Amino acid sequence: MSDIIDGLVWQLVFADSKEDKNTAYTKLWNLGQEKGVLPASINDLYLARAQGQTPLDFTVPAINLRGMTYDSAQAVFRAAVNKNVGALIFEIARSEIGYTDQSPQEYVGVIIAAALAQGFTGPLFIQGDHFQVKVSDQPGVAKEGEVDKVKELIAQALEAGFYNVDIDASTLVDYAKPDIYDQQQTNFLVSSQLSQYVRSLQPEGITVSLGGEIGHIGGKNSTEEELRAYIKGFKENISEGMIGLSKVSIQTGTHHGGVPLADGSLADVDVDFGTLKNLAQVSRQLGMAGTVQHGASTLPKDYFAQFPASEAVEVHLATGFQNIIMDHPQFPEKLLGKMYDWIDQNQQDEKKEGQTDEQFHYKLRKKAWGPFKKEVWSLSGEIKEAIGSQLEKEFAFMFQALKVENSKDLVSRFVKPVILKK
Numbered sequence: 001m002s003d004i005i006d007g008l009v010w011q012l013v014f015a016d017s018k019e020d021k022n023t024a025y026t027k028l029w030n031l032g033q034e035k036g037v038l039p040a041s042i043n044d045l046y047l048a049r050a051q052g053q054t055p056l057d058f059t060v061p062a063i064n065l066r067g068m069t070y071d072s073a074q075a076v077f078r079a080a081v082n083k084n085v086g087a088l089i090f091e092i093a094r095s096e097i098g099y100t101d102q103s104p105q106e107y108v109g110v111i112i113a114a115a116l117a118q119g120f121t122g123p124l125f126i127q128g129d130h131f132q133v134k135v136s137d138q139p140g141v142a143k144e145g146e147v148d149k150v151k152e153l154i155a156q157a158l159e160a161g162f163y164n165v166d167i168d169a170s171t172l173v174d175y176a177k178p179d180i181y182d183q184q185q186t187n188f189l190v191s192s193q194l195s196q197y198v199r200s201l202q203p204e205g206i207t208v209s210l211g212g213e214i215g216h217i218g219g220k221n222s223t224e225e226e227l228r229a230y231i232k233g234f235k236e237n238i239s240e241g242m243i244g245l246s247k248v249s250i251q252t253g254t255h256h257g258g259v260p261l262a263d264g265s266l267a268d269v270d271v272d273f274g275t276l277k278n279l280a281q282v283s284r285q286l287g288m289a290g291t292v293q294h295g296a297s298t299l300p301k302d303y304f305a306q307f308p309a310s311e312a313v314e315v316h317l318a319t320g321f322q323n324i325i326m327d328h329p330q331f332p333e334k335l336l337g338k339m340y341d342w343i344d345q346n347q348q349d350e351k352k353e354g355q356t357d358e359q360f361h362y363k364l365r366k367k368a369w370g371p372f373k374k375e376v377w378s379l380s381g382e383i384k385e386a387i388g389s390q391l392e393k394e395f396a397f398m399f400q401a402l403k404v405e406n407s408k409d410l411v412s413r414f415v416k417p418v419i420l421k422k
Contacts, residue, residue, distance in 0.1 A: 002117060005031075009070050009113045012106055014374060025109040026422050029161065032112040036121035038417035039108065039161040042089065043209035045414045046246040046289035049313060054410060056280075056290075058403040059307040062089035062127060063395075064318035066100045067369040068325055068376050069107070071384045073114030075391035079399060081120055086411030087404040089164065091127035091316070094153060101370035104128070104153075104160035112161075122408065123415045127164035127209075128157045129316060133171060133190055140174030140186045147190060151197050158201050158208070166211035166249065166292075167194045173214070181229040184214065188233035195245070196238055205418040207243055211292060211314075215251030221272050222250035224282050231286045247313050248283055249292040252276050271303060273310045280311040289313040297321060304401035315402065322366060324394060330386045335375060339368035 005028070012024035032038065048054050065072045073090065080088055090111050092102060102110075108126055115124060131150050136143045154165060169190040177183045191212050202208045214230045215222035227248065238244060252272040271293075280290040290313030296303070297320030307315050326336060340361050347364045355363075369376070399405050 040123035040417040041163040049289040077118035079395040086408035091129040093130035108161040132168040164209040170213040192237035213249040277310040
């Protein structure tokens with residue numbers, strides 16, 4: 001069976017024709033349905049948390065896999081099966097779909113295959129992270145056609161099996177306006193519009209988990225007034241009786257990928273856990289499960305236990321896993337050099353004034369996953385096993401620190417996946 005799954009994954013990712021890719025995806029999806037690997041929405045678990053029916057002292061890890069995805073996902077599932085973890089999300093952002101060359105259909109198929117390979121069963125949460133609306137040169141105004149592009153992506157994602165979607169219109173917050181409600185207005189108007197679009201397309205029997213965002217990651221820290229204004233405006237602009245957001249992402253002082261210093265090392269980050277906890281409590285008052293922390297994977301290890309203590313419902317993790325792969329002693333130095341050469345030749349327009357090569361390569365190397373995808377997937381089994389072993393240890397640590405060990409029964413109590421054959 002493992003050889004069959006491996007073959008289908010390779011066909012899904014690297015077949016020349018769209019028809020062959022579709023065939024591989026369909027076979028993996030249906031095999032997952034037969035074996036109990038069931039893409040699902042985490043909405044009912046989060047709703048139960050909002051209503052006080054679950055503990056508050058766990059934080060669901062949402063893991064972005066940018067490269068070597070099949071092997072990395074298997075490392076996740078090995079740790080999850082060993083630790084009896086069910087509260088776990090796989091996700092990919094709009095930007096990552098582009099620069100890693102992973103379509104929603106491919107991402108879902110690969111994650112299902114990894115679950116099958118490692119014997120994981122039950123609800124499988126796959127999420128669209130930062131389905132982001134890009135802002136124009138005018139603050140608070142989306143670029144022309146942006147909303148339609150996000151709608152198109154939502155449709156593709158739902159069809160593929162993403163039953164969790166984080167809408168990010170925080171780019172449209174206009175801080176130049178004096179009133180906080182007015183600052184958030186375009187954000188909540190676009191968020192409500194896209195949320196209603198999701199509801200119009202979601203499969204029968206599934207309530208997609210929806211997330212919003214009030215503070216652009218890397219910007220100023222979020223406030224209670226902003227959260228209340230955003231939710232007030234959001235609820236005023238959705239259809240009566242429509243199920244709204246299950247969570248909201250806020251800014252607490254982090255940056256995606258961390259802040260590299262001149263030598264390529266990362267600067268210390270001061271996370272405002274007080275804001276995280278306060279807004280988690282306000283979120284539950286407003287009917288949601290809590291707050292979401294972004295940009296966390298590169299934080300010091302002792303920070304992770306503070307996320308459950310701060311009642312964060314979810315934490316998004318990406319760059320730290322990328323770093324484990326690219327910085328691993330067995331990752332071929334020659335291949336990494338080729339990636340950096342490609343960055344130098346193709347990404348110079350993104351190099352900031354005064355930035356060292358180390359800073360530039362660190363910030364931009366995520367964009368080399370797509371161009372070197374096949375080379376990374378073709379690394380020897382020995383190399384992938386060594387990297388996978390280190391990844392597994394990292395995932396196991398995070399499951400323990402975030403207190404999602406033995407969460408399988410809790411998830412099963414509230415989440416009832418729907419069988420959907422294709």
